[in-house]
Amino acid sequence: MTRVAVVATFTADGVLRLLRSALEQAGIEPELHLCPFGQVETELTAPDSGLARFAPDVTLVLLHDGAFLPAAWDPTRLDAVEDAVRARLESLESAIAGRGTVLLHTVPLSRVEQRTVVSYRGRAALGRLWRRLNSALLELPDRHPSVHVLDLEAVLVDEPGPVRDARLYRYASMAWSAPAERAYAREAAAFCRAVAGLSAKVLVLDGDNTLWGGVVGDDGLAGIELGPLYPGNAHVDLQRRALALRRQGVLLALASKNSAGVVDELLAEHPGMVLRAADFVAKAVNWQPKDGNLRELASELNVGLDSFVFADDSRFERELVREALPSVRVVPLDGDPAGFSDLVLAGDHFAVLDTTETDRSRTDLYRARRERNSSAAFSSPEEYLHGLELVVSVREATRYDLPRLVQLSLRTNQFVMVRGAHSEAETQEYAVSPDRLLLVISVSDRFGDEGVVGGMWVSRGERAWTVDNFVLSCRVFSRGVEHTALQALVDRAFAAGAERLDAAFFGSERNQPAAAFYPSVGFSTREPSGYTLPLRPPPVVRPAWATLIEGETADV
Amino acid sequence: MSDVLTDLVGLVAEVSRTRPHEVTGASRFEQLAEWGSMAALRLLAEVEPRWNVRLDLRRYLATETVAELADVIAQERLRSA
Numbered sequence: 001m002t003r004v005a006v007v008a009t010f011t012a013d014g015v016l017r018l019l020r021s022a023l024e025q026a027g028i029e030p031e032l033h034l035c036p037f038g039q040v041e042t043e044l045t046a047p048d049s050g051l052a053r054f055a056p057d058v059t060l061v062l063l064h065d066g067a068f069l070p071a072a073w074d075p076t077r078l079d080a081v082e083d084a085v086r087a088r089l090e091s092l093e094s095a096i097a098g099r100g101t102v103l104l105h106t107v108p109l110s111r112v113e114q115r116t117v118v119s120y121r122g123r124a125a126l127g128r129l130w131r132r133l134n135s136a137l138l139e140l141p142d143r144h145p146s147v148h149v150l151d152l153e154a155v156l157v158d159e160p161g162p163v164r165d166a167r168l169y170r171y172a173s174m175a176w177s178a179p180a181e182r183a184y185a186r187e188a189a190a191f192c193r194a195v196a197g198l199s200a201k202v203l204v205l206d207g208d209n210t211l212w213g214g215v216v217g218d219d220g221l222a223g224i225e226l227g228p229l230y231p232g233n234a235h236v237d238l239q240r241r242a243l244a245l246r247r248q249g250v251l252l253a254l255a256s257k258n259s260a261g262v263v264d265e266l267l268a269e270h271p272g273m274v275l276r277a278a279d280f281v282a283k284a285v286n287w288q289p290k291d292g293n294l295r296e297l298a299s300e301l302n303v304g305l306d307s308f309v310f311a312d313d314s315r316f317e318r319e320l321v322r323e324a325l326p327s328v329r330v331v332p333l334d335g336d337p338a339g340f341s342d343l344v345l346a347g348d349h350f351a352v353l354d355t356t357e358t359d360r361s362r363t364d365l366y367r368a369r370r371e372r373n374s375s376a377a378f379s380s381p382e383e384y385l386h387g388l389e390l391v392v393s394v395r396e397a398t399r400y401d402l403p404r405l406v407q408l409s410l411r412t413n414q415f416v417m418v419r420g421a422h423s424e425a426e427t428q429e430y431a432v433s434p435d436r437l438l439l440v441i442s443v444s445d446r447f448g449d450e451g452v453v454g455g456m457w458v459s460r461g462e463r464a465w466t467v468d469n470f471v472l473s474c475r476v477f478s479r480g481v482e483h484t485a486l487q488a489l490v491d492r493a494f495a496a497g498a499e500r501l502d503a504a505f506f507g508s509e510r511n512q513p514a515a516a517f518y519p520s521v522g523f524s525t526r527e528p529s530g531y532t533l534p535l536r537p538p539p540v541v542r543p544a545w546a547t548l549i550e551g552e553t554a555d556v
Numbered sequence: 557m558s559d560v561l562t563d564l565v566g567l568v569a570e571v572s573r574t575r576p577h578e579v580t581g582a583s584r585f586e587q588l589a590e591w592g593s594m595a596a597l598r599l600l601a602e603v604e605p606r607w608n609v610r611l612d613l614r615r616y617l618a619t620e621t622v623a624e625l626a627d628v629i630a631q632e633r634l635r636s637a
Contacts, residue, residue, distance in 0.1 A: 013594050014601070167613040172593060178601045 002028050002196050005051050007035040007043045008062035010175035015062065018181055022189035027306075028196055037173065040067075044095040057420075058195050059102045060188050061092075064175030065109050068133060075117045075126075082129050089136055097144055100423060103191050105152035105184070106134040110164040145402075145424040148353060150187050159183045190348040197410035197420065200329060200349040201303055203245060204294060206312035207256030207263060207285070210333055210340070211239060211275065216266055217258050226272035234337035239274035241341045249359025250350050251281040251301065251366055255293050255310070260285040281366045290317050291324035300370055302474045304413060304510070309349045311340075356404045358451050368447040369475050385480060385545040389446040392481050393549040394488035397431045397438040397455070405440065405455040408471050413510040415454075415472040415482065415517075417503065422457055422469060430468075435460050437492075441485045443476050450476060456489055464532075465493040467503040470514075480543035482517060487542035488550055494538045503531045560607065560633075561626040567606070568622050571599045581623030609633055 004023065006012055016034050023030040033054040035043040040061060043051040051059070068085045096102050109130045117123045140147050156163055159179045168174040176184065193199065208215045212235050213225025225232040246252050252275070256263055263285045267277045277283070282300065284293035290312075298305045306327040312318050313333040322330050329349055333340050358365075372388070397405060406424045409416065422430070430438035441454035454472035458465055467489065472482050493501050503518050506529070521541040523531035533539060542548060561581050569576040572588040572595055585591055596617065603625075604610060609632040619625040 014598070017598070168597060171613055171617075172597060174597070178605075 002192055003031045003033070003054065003057045004192060005033045005035065005054055005056035005059045006062060007040050007051060007059060008037050008064075009040055009067035010062070010064045010169075011037050011173045012062050014174060014178070015176070015181045015185055018185035019060075019188060022185040023192055026189045026193045027198055028189070028192055030192070041091055041095040044099055057101065058192055059099060061096065061102060061104050062184070063092075063105065063107050065107055065113060066175065068107065069109075069113060075122060078122070078125050078129060081126075082132075085129065085133050086136075089133060093140060093144075096140070096147055098425065100146055100425070101195055102144075102147045103150060103188060104137055104140065104147065105150040106137055106154070108153045108156050108163045108180075111162060112164070112166070145428070148191065150184075150191065152184060152187070155183055155187055156180060187348075190351050194351045194353050195410075197413070198306075199352045199411075200250070200309045201307040201411070202251045202253060202281075202297075202301065202309065203242060203344070203350070204253045204255050204297070204308060204310045205242060206314065206317065206333075207254060207258060209313045209337075210311065211235060211242075211254075212266075212270075212272075213337060216262055221262075221266055221270055224266075224270075226270060231337050232272060234340060236272060236274060238337070238340045238344065241344060243274055243279060245350055246275075246279050246363055247360060248350075248355045249352075249362045251303075251363060252279055253297055254280050254283040254285065255290050255297075255312075256283075256285045257287055257290075258285050278367075279363065281363050282370065289320060291321050294321060294325060294328060301366055302414075309344075309347075311344050352407070353410070354403050354407065356407055358404060358407075361451070364448070365450055365475060368450075372445070372447050385543070387446075388479070388545065390479060390481070390484075390546040391444050391549060392484040392488075392546050393442045393444075394439055394485050395442075395550065397440045399428070399431065401438075401440045401452060401455075402427055402431065404452050405438070405471075408452070408455060408473060409469065412471050412473060414474045414513045415470075415477040416511050417467070417470045417514055418506045419508055419511065421504075421506075427457070430457050437465075439485070439489065441472065441481065443481055453481070454485065456485065458489065460493075460496065461498070463498060464500045464502050465489070465496070465498045467501065469504065474513075477513065480546045483521060483541045483543050484546040484548050486521065487540070488548055490533075490535065490539060490541060491550075494535045498535055500535055501533045502526060503533075505530050560629050561623060563606070564603070564622060564626050564629070567599060567602050571595055571602065579622060581621065581626065583622045584620055585622070586620070603629065607633055609636060 006016055006019070012034060016032055020030060020032055033050070033056065035051050043049045046052065068088045069081065070084050073081045096104070114123060114126065117126050134153055138149050138151065141149055161177055161179045163177060163180045164175065165177040205211055213231050214223060216224050226235050227233065242252055267273060282297055284297060294305065294308060294310065298308065305325050308328045309331060310321050310328050311331040311333055318330050318332055321328055329347065331344055331347065333343055402424060406427055409422060427438065430436040437458040437460055439456040439458065440452055442452050443450040453476045456467055457469040458467055490501060503523060505515070505518065507515055518531040522539060523533045526532040565579045566576060569579045573590050574588055600611065600616060607629050609629060611628065611632060615628060619628055
């Protein structure tokens with residue numbers, strides 16, 4: 001469940017209703033709260049406001065042009081208008097600072113305001129003034145890590161009809177027309193999905209009549225549509241979009257009913273292909289039903305099927321997957337291939353709050369991991385793990401680690417002790433506070449460097465240290481990394497004179513792998529919740545096959 | 557019942573969260589459960605795209621029964637046709 005608050009400069013009852021259904025569609029069971037309108041700053045800052053008592057996970061701040069533009073603005077005195085606009089923005093900025101996860105948006109200027117200026121030169125000046133406001137809004141996330149801004153002005157370009165229905169505005173102070181309300185609700189729901197860590201991670205693409213036009217097995221390499229001319233250029237564009245997703249951390253997989261040899265040749269040799277073999281984390285090119293291929297892929301990658309998006313032109317394949325795997329999000333590529341790129345991106349399934357360095361190489365990391373799993377030339381798992389040359393490094397977080405740690409705590413579903421425990425602002429607090437400790441875990445082995453794969457959020461007490469959260473990417477757990485990292489913490493706590501190590505745990509449907517961890521290394525259950533481990537004598541939890549490197553950097 | 561009235565009764569029931577058989581052309585808006593200015597505007601947002609009309613808000617808010625509103629919609633359709 002996600003608690004979503006709406007605080008608006010206008011009557012937003014209509015938005016609230018649309019938001020509820022958009023959130024439910026996005027798989028979120030929302031608890032919604034609407035603040036009385038026109039009291040944005042008071043609601044945000046007063047400690048006993050309805051908003052503060054509601055304690056939202058996400059606060060949506062809805063703004064309209066009338067909140068910035070004085071009612072009696074003088075088109076011959078735009079400098080005074082700009083002062084008023086800036087003053088409102090400043091008051092808004094100080095109100096949102098430190099209020100948890102907040103979504104603002106750029107503000108469309110309704111046409112009647114624009115037409116009020118008669119000279120083209122004057123309209124240009126008003127346009128610049130208004131864009132400066134919107135630019136300033138878009139810059140807020142640079143100064144406030146948990147503030148995000150939706151570019152609503154850009155979104156509305158594609159919506160039918162005006163943003164303002166003057167009847168509703170004059171009668172009920174509703175600033176948005178029904179289409180504008182719908183567009184906002186859709187975008188805000190996608191944002192809440194990203195906040196809740198429900199973004200899709202894998203895009204599975206069909207081959208024939210999807211990535212290229214025609215059937216490569218029948219038409220041959222030279223006969224498919226893929227190149228600078230229509231309709232081949234529509235398929236090229238879809239590939240470009242997929243590549244752009246891959247570069248931002250989305251894993252691509254190919255699910256094609258073909259002979260593997262033909263598709264390998266196509267990927268290697270066709271001059272029109274934008275995507276090459278190395279862009280795909282996995283290829284299922286065979287004659288098996290696609291639902292089985294997807295299921296296998298999910299288990300190989302260790303990613304839940306609810307993180308999968310499946311795009312196919314064939315209604316048969318889509319229905320098969322929809323029936324067999326209802327949690328997979330299915331994108332129907334119907335009609336003209338020129339629309340395919342839009343269809344894949346329309347649902348905004350891959351929207352995330354931020355991308356990091358790791359996203360750029362995620363495909364390689366997962367490919368290396370699959371090779372690791374398939375190198376089965378060892379007689380026992382122990383022997384295999386010894387052969388891995390696993391090196392685990394544990395060090396204190398710097399400010400450069402914060403986005404990655406927050407992202408990990410959002411993306412990780414399986415090895416996470418308390419889901420959604422800490423926002424970016426709270427995580428930063430762990431990095432700087434003297435009685436807190438934020439540890440970063442990185443891993444490398446003979447197949448490559450995995451980079452930052454986990455973190456531990458720790459409170460340091462005199463007698464007991466507490467692991468408030470422990471997160472590890474599902475790419476690496478069950479290899480002894482979690483044991484080795486915990487050893488580093490045990491050593492630190494023991495050296496600091498702590499008598500025991502406590503650990504918080506909050507069970508959910510998804511984090512069962514994490515549930516088993518603490519008891520398996522000797523922790524006992526603690527009342528009312530969580531686990532505890534005595535530190536006298538110092539316990540050994542590290543497995544024999546891993547090397548631990550400790551760093552002490554703390555230049556936050 | 558006119559075409560408009562048949563569909564309108566369903567919409568009014570939906571917006572006012574009343575059971576469909578409890579709404580008729582003679583139903584008065586102000587006597588419906590959960591009726592108010594926000595419900596009236598929700599109904600307007602359903603009605604206008606459905607019949608492709610744009611109503612004068614003063615006249616819309618002055619209608620007292622469902623049948624009366626159906627007439628207003630039908631007239632506006634004729635006028636703009």
